[in-house]
Each structure stands twice: as C-alpha cells, then as structure tokens.
Amino acid sequence: MGVMVRGRTTAWAAALCLVAGAPGAAYAEGAAPGPLPTYRAADGAKAVEGTSSTADAPKIEAGNAYQDTLGPGERVYRLVLGKDDSDVYVSAVVRPAAGAKVSGGDGIEVEIMTTAGSSCEDSAGRANFGYDAYPIGAAGVRWGREDANCAPAGVYYAKVTRTSAKGYDQSPWPLEITVQREPGRGAGAPTTAPSAWPSGAPALPGTEAAPRSGGTGFNDARALGAGVWRDEMRPGQTRFYRVPVDWGQQLGLGAELAAARMTKTYGSASGGLTVALYNPYRSLISDKDTSYDGKQAGITLEKTPPVAYENRFARDRDVRPVSLAGWYYVAVTMGAKVADFTEDATPVPLTLRLDVAGTPAKGPAYKESPAPGGFGVGDEDRAAAREGLTAPEAAEAAGRHSAMRVVAGAGFGTGTVLLLVLGCWTLLGRRRGRGPTAV
Template sequence: MGVMGRLSRTLPAVAAALGLAAGLPGTAYAAGEPLPAYRTADGARPVQGAESSADAPALEPGAVYGDTLAPGSRFYRLNLDDTSSVYVSAVLVPKPGARIDSGGDGLEVSLMTTAGRSCPGSPGRTTFGYGLGARPIGAAAVRLLQEDGDCQQAGVYYVKVTREASRNSDRSPWPVELTVSREPGLKTGSAPAAAPSGWPSTPPQPPASEPVAREGGTGFNDARALGTGVWRDGLRPGQTRFYRVPLDWGQQLSVGAELAAARLTKDFASASTGLGVTLYTPYRSVVDDKDTGYDGRQAGLTLPPTAPVAYENRFAKGSGAGGARVAGWYYLAVTLGEKVGEFTEDAVPVPLTLRLTVQGKAAAPPPYAEGLARSGFGVDDADRAAAREGLTQPEAAQAADRRATMGTVAAGGFGTGTLLLLVLGGWLLLARRGRTG
C-alpha cells in the first residue's frame, strides 16, 4: 500500500480524536432516534453453534466469532493443550428495547470434558437483573491450569453457551460474540504462590479535577480508554456505554459513577434501578456490579477497589479477588435504566460523571513461559498511551498505523534530501574540476 493509501486509513483516527465530545450532554438527538448499535469485532468469523455436542463446530484460541442465539443452548468444540489456561467468553447483544421479563434472564457459559464434567471456573453466568433493560452482557468459562486439578489434559473439550429467558421475554435470536483467549503457563519450576488473604480495600479519595469529555463505546470492541481522572459523558434511557482501563500487575481500580439532573417530563417519578455499573475482566467475565435508583435529579454509586492484579488471585475462593488474575484491559459498562425514559426527555442525554483511580505501581509480570502479547493480556506502553489519549481499540490501531506512515514519510524525506545533497555535491565537484581542468 502506498503512502497516500496509508494516510487515507489514518485520517478517521484524527477525526475521531478531535470529535470525542460528540454525543455528550447537551447534544440533542432527534425524537425517537435509535440508540447506536453494538460494534462487532473487526474480523469476527461467522460460526453456527450446534444443538448437540456431536455436531459442535471448532473454535480456535485467539479468534473472535459471531453467532446468533435464541433461548436455549448451543455447543462448540475446543482442542486444548496441557500447558495453558483458556478463557471462553460470550457476549449477548439484545435488540434495543427487547422485552426482559425476569431478573433471572441472562447468559451462561460452560466448559466441559467429553465426559460431561464441568471444568473448575465453569460455568460463568450473568443476568440482566431488574430494571436496566436489554443491554449487552458478558460471561466467561475457564480451563484453569492447576496442579492436580480437573481438565488439565490435552484434548477435546466442549463449550456450552446458554441463553436463559422467561416465557414472556423476547425469544427471537440475538447476536452473540464468542472469544477464546489462551494464557500461557509459567516456566518450569515457577510454582504459583498461595492465594492472597487480603488486600487494601479502603476506597481512595475520588479525584476532584475538572471533568474531561470521553464518549463511551457501544461494547467491548470500541470501548473508550480511560485512566485515573474525572470523565464526562451522557446516557439516554436504555443505553449502555463501555469504557476500558489498563490495569498492570499490582494495580487496583476504584470506580465512582454519578448521574446529574435530567430534563424531566414528570415532577414526581423515579426508577428503582436507574443506574447500573458493571466491571469486566480482560476476558469479559464480571468482576463486580452494582446499581442504584434515580429520580431524575441526582444519583451515584461506588464500586469497591479491585484486588491488586496478581497471578495468585485465581486460586482465591469466595474473597472477590479471583477476577483480578491477569493484567490487561478491564472494561466498565454503565447503563441508564429504560424506565428513566418514562419521566425524562430521551432527546437530551443525562449527564454522567466517572471518577476513576488506578492505584499501585506496576509490578513485574509472572515468569510466563511465553509472552502475553498474542493472548491479548498484559499492559504495554501503547496501552498506556491509548488511555492517556482516550482512544478506542480501532482508533489506537489507526493511530499506530499513522505513526508508522509518518515514519515512512520522514524516512523517505530524509532519503530524498540526502540524495539531493549528494547530487548537488557531485555537480559542484564536477564544476570545480571543469574550472581547474
């Protein structure tokens, strides 16, 4: 591809970086304008799950797949080694406004042996809950590499993805996004330590700086990068915005979310579940979630600090530390309940403020037998830069492409300039020789 072609690919990233304030509070929408659709992963492979494990299609680590899922279960197949932990996630994407009739409606992901035994860390389950309505939700199952544990052998395993729905809920097929992530094992002789018995759990003082506009994404694939600070966005009833925060080894995340006053259409009304916040791991499993009511005037909630990210957390039982087991991008989903639309103007987003604090100095990574780059885990300088600049993953990829293009242009310019100097120098030398000949 030529330089101009590469530049044409990078211009959208510049436009996106300059347009972060689009869709923020104060921006009016047309009455009845639909909410933005969930952005699927670039390069997602189509797949069709089977009703029986006998016909289950194969999934590969490192890949993302797209399917549809009606109420019930679908099966997929994995061929796993015996040297790595594996995470299988599913994200269910309902139609906006779809009927959710029960708080138990949700998603379950199981990983099992060919004998039908569930692996430790399986199943993973998430529900829509009451009041927040139809929104993207994620769940994950794990094959945990652990001495003397179950599911340690290499071979065939099955993934069972189940959509749970009550009789009166929307029963049409919804898109589901599947990801398979492989975490390499530790070097030989690097036995993991015992699970931590505790960690600093007192929330830090929330940041009080001036808020900076950051428009959240529609899902995990275009989540807006954030770091420590105060961030401003806006939500319409039934809308979920996604954000991502890089957490390195040894670091903790504290989250506070606030809704300011909305434009009311009724003087006295409220939603018992008006604001919901869910924190996801890098492999799209829930770390923590919380919700609170909203009366159109003010609401807020705080998630407790995560445990410091540590390999040993995966062995913790019942302490809440298990989710912070690997460094990488942690995802924050913030939802404004559908019922808020019964007493506010949908055309004007409700102001949202996020107060985030990343605590702790980045520690050395565990002694993995392989690097984490191919797994999608870990934190590097590019991730930290994306958080500082507030980039989504597609924008960060375009920014990297732009830097490479500018480097090519600079190198080309240097080469051309050097050539011109050499040519001019040669002419001068020939001229001098002509004058002295």
C-alpha cells in the same frame, strides 16, 4: 518531478487526515439525536453456528472472535487444546434488542466440559440482567495446570447457556464469542490464594472532569486512566470504557448521573443507573444498580483487590477474576424507563471517577509472553489511556505512525506530511474534546 512528489505526498497526508477525523462524529448543535448507537461487533469476527449437542459442534480457536445467535437454551462449541499448562478463556456476550423484556433471573452462563461430559473445575462463569436488557458478558475457563481432569491435551467443549423466564423475551439475540489463551507459568509462580489485601471504598478524585465519549461495547470501549471523566447518556443506553490495570494495582470507580430535563413533576426508575466491571477476558467482577429520579444518582464500587496471579485460587468470586493485568472494562447503563419522565432528546451528564492505586509490580514468570492473548499492560496501552483511544483508534494510530516512518525513510516531503498529520491530530483531539455526544 518534485512538484508531482509534493502533490502525491500532500494528497496522501490529506487522506490520512480524513481517516483521523472519521471517529468521533458529533451531533450538530441543537439537533435532535437519532436512534441509540448499536453494539460494534469485533473486527474480523467469524460466523459460526453452535449446535445443541456436542455432535458436530463447530471448532473455535484461541485468538479469534466469532458471531452467532443465541435463543433460550444451549449452544455448544468445540475446543482442541494442547498440554502446555496454558489457561484458556471463552467469553460470550449477548446483545438483546432494544426494549427486550427480561427478568432478574435471565442471563447467560459459559462452562467448559470434557468429552466425558464432566464440567472442568471452577470453569463456569455467569452474568444476569438487572431491570433492563443491555449487553452482558460471561466467561468460562479451562485451568491448564490446576485441574487434573482438564489438563490433558485433546478435545473440550464450551457450552453457552441462555436462561429466560416464561413470559419474557424468547427471540434469538446476537452472540459474540472470544477465545483467549494465557500461557503456562514458569518456575516460581504462586500456587495459593492471598491471605489478605487492602479492601473497602476507594478514594475517588474530585478534580475537574475531562470529556471522554464511551463506546458501544467491549470492542470500541473508550480508554480511560485515573481521573474524572465526563460523558452524556440517554435512556436505554449503555456506554463502555476500558482502563489499563497492571500487576499489583487496584481499580476503584464511581459513576454519577446529574439532573435530567423533566417532563413530569415526579418520576423514578428502579435500576435507572447500573455499573458493571469486567476483567480482561470479559468475566464479570461486580455490578451494582440504583434508582434514578431525574435529579441525581450515584454508584461507587468497592475497589478491586490488587491484580495478582494468585487471586485465581481464591474462593471469593469477586476476587478470582482479578488475576490478570490488562484492560478492565466498565459498562454504565441508564435505564430505559427513565424516558417515562425525562426528555429523551436531551442527554444527561454522566461523571466517572476513577482511581488506579498502587505502583505497577513485576508480573509472574510465564513460559512465553501473555500479550498475544490480550493480557498485560504495555507502554502502548498507557498511551492509549492518556489519549482516550478506543482499540480501533489505537490500531489506526499505530498504522499512521508506521506509515510516517516509511515516509520519513523515503527522505522527501517529510516536513509537509508531519505538519499535516499533526494538524489532523489536533483536529481529532478537538473533536474528541467535544466527545460527550459522540457516537
């Protein structure tokens, strides 16, 4: 009987090891890379088909993600909201096909409306493309307490609009919608915008870089903390990262592309490097681009204001989104035109420098926990940043830890399983350490 138990335990632990080693597959040494990885959609996203008018608009609910397609024009979705002072955020992310032709005026907008057709106050969020087509996101907001017209319980509509100039890509693109709810605040929460905050260029670290391979989108963004991180990019690729930023903290970041292997004596791509920063509900905070000549390019974004609830009352659109603690997302894009003068098969080194300044402060008083809505920074988030885990990897790790507790509680084979799982974690760490070319 004991032999059978040990065999089952060892086999089960070996299966865990396969799961642990699954993420982070790397290109074989010297092998030519294949197609660029595609955007990873949200796990469990529900198929939905928005309408061109409010009639028969499909219902979307907080806590869920949805998949649709979006051509130039509008898609409308229905929200049924309660009178609970909560703020509700509807984000939309579009994923153009590789090589899609876009203009600087092309983009998306999300707006929340009443049944009377009026826009909720300060509800609209917008994002535009630069020189290339890459995933972009925008978010609309229903302010549950500050906007008297949109505070009552009842039906509202989220309108997602895609603008596309004549002569540019008109085909439908995959659309991902997420709905997040921030609970109403309790007594004593601030109600006016801050008068001033420390701003300007961040003091970025200059330590040795550690490898971290970025994700394909918001759903598998690689977790980072303060420090210097190394990745690799190919023309036309966008890498996503996530950083936990708590109440009272400021995020500063810089991105650098090193020298590429040139195929021409000279070349230059406008928008060869683009960096975008999003808040926890996928609203664009700021973005910046610069040209790249195959030798060196760098971008530094101004550090954010300290994360504060009262920032949502500011008139400055760069300040208003920095009003929630949680995961902030960094998207880095290498322009597709870089392939015109560099060797596509040889990835270019990317260096990210991150500074998270300030001591975590106490958050505002909420009527209930904001964590179910995806807001706040907990110990698990800090651990994920230290380990460099994506959200799916963090969920898998939590499942393994839970399973280990079950095995330990059973009182048999625990030592064997622990040794095997620790070995798996070592293997996974080594693979992640080689991660710059992982997809």
